[in-house]
Amino acid sequence: MKLIKLFGLQNVLLLALGMFIFKYGFLDLQAGTDLALNQWQYGLMVLAFMLIAAGGAFINNVAGVGKENTTKYSESTAYNIYIALTLVGVGLGYYIANFTGRPMFSGVFIAGAATLYIYATSLKQTILVSNILIALTIALPFVAIGVFTLFPMLADHNRVLLATLFDLMLDYALFVFAIGLLITMVKDLATIDEDYNAGITTLPIALGRARALKVALAFTIVPLLMLFYYGNKYIIDLTISLGYGLLFIAGPLVYFILKGWSAKTQKDFIHLETVLKIALFFTLLSITVITLNIQYNAKG
Numbered sequence: 001m002k003l004i005k006l007f008g009l010q011n012v013l014l015l016a017l018g019m020f021i022f023k024y025g026f027l028d029l030q031a032g033t034d035l036a037l038n039q040w041q042y043g044l045m046v047l048a049f050m051l052i053a054a055g056g057a058f059i060n061n062v063a064g065v066g067k068e069n070t071t072k073y074s075e076s077t078a079y080n081i082y083i084a085l086t087l088v089g090v091g092l093g094y095y096i097a098n099f100t101g102r103p104m105f106s107g108v109f110i111a112g113a114a115t116l117y118i119y120a121t122s123l124k125q126t127i128l129v130s131n132i133l134i135a136l137t138i139a140l141p142f143v144a145i146g147v148f149t150l151f152p153m154l155a156d157h158n159r160v161l162l163a164t165l166f167d168l169m170l171d172y173a174l175f176v177f178a179i180g181l182l183i184t185m186v187k188d189l190a191t192i193d194e195d196y197n198a199g200i201t202t203l204p205i206a207l208g209r210a211r212a213l214k215v216a217l218a219f220t221i222v223p224l225l226m227l228f229y230y231g232n233k234y235i236i237d238l239t240i241s242l243g244y245g246l247l248f249i250a251g252p253l254v255y256f257i258l259k260g261w262s263a264k265t266q267k268d269f270i271h272l273e274t275v276l277k278i279a280l281f282f283t284l285l286s287i288t289v290i291t292l293n294i295q296y297n298a299k300g
Contacts, residue, residue: 008057012050018284019046022145025288036100036152048092048109049141055085056116064120086113100152108144112137127203131184138180142173171230178223183276185216190269217260224253241293252279
């Protein structure tokens, strides 16, 4: 169990699941759309992000700024493990980028790895900046899906279709970013005592737990407004998808707001963080629900 926590395997697996949902539950269901990566190459791209994410989580949990090392790993061992995971991840990323004929795209993997390292070793102490960076790393893989699978196939005959698909994926990434930012805020609320003892100044420490909680609850309006905007933009005529979004995405967010008003203990905030991760999971799954709903309506 401790090993799972050190590598952030729960979050890493959620990331992988989301990326596979986008391939098999969305991209592969688009008729007449050729993808730049085949199945095993796509799997390598997912593995690359998993290794980078696991390495970042490990170095943060073992040797991150303000962390008291209570594990069996020394700081030097922790850095060796981090370097190994990150190098393999970035190496796989370079292979994928080089295969598509655009080796410069490997910068996506390098940027993700660098952001996680900087967060763990320094920017973790910077109010809101650290939250935003982590939220960006959560959303980055879903932008990368479009970059590596759609962009290399861009041509005159499919420009409109691929642009539409990529635009949709950017909207998803933006929504994932909003949920991810909210998750980081709640996580700071749950670890306020640990961060205070470590000398890390987070939003709850700067404003106080009560005010920081109000900020998080107020910010929840942002993904809710985004959800209703996207619902009107994409699925207003898709009854099943609309109902799914209201029940499984808007529902947990509304529950989060209602439950958040009475949250006081670390256990309460951990529960709220779990609620947000559930909303994130159903957000990722919604791309498949929408795709199947469209196909079902098309068949009449």
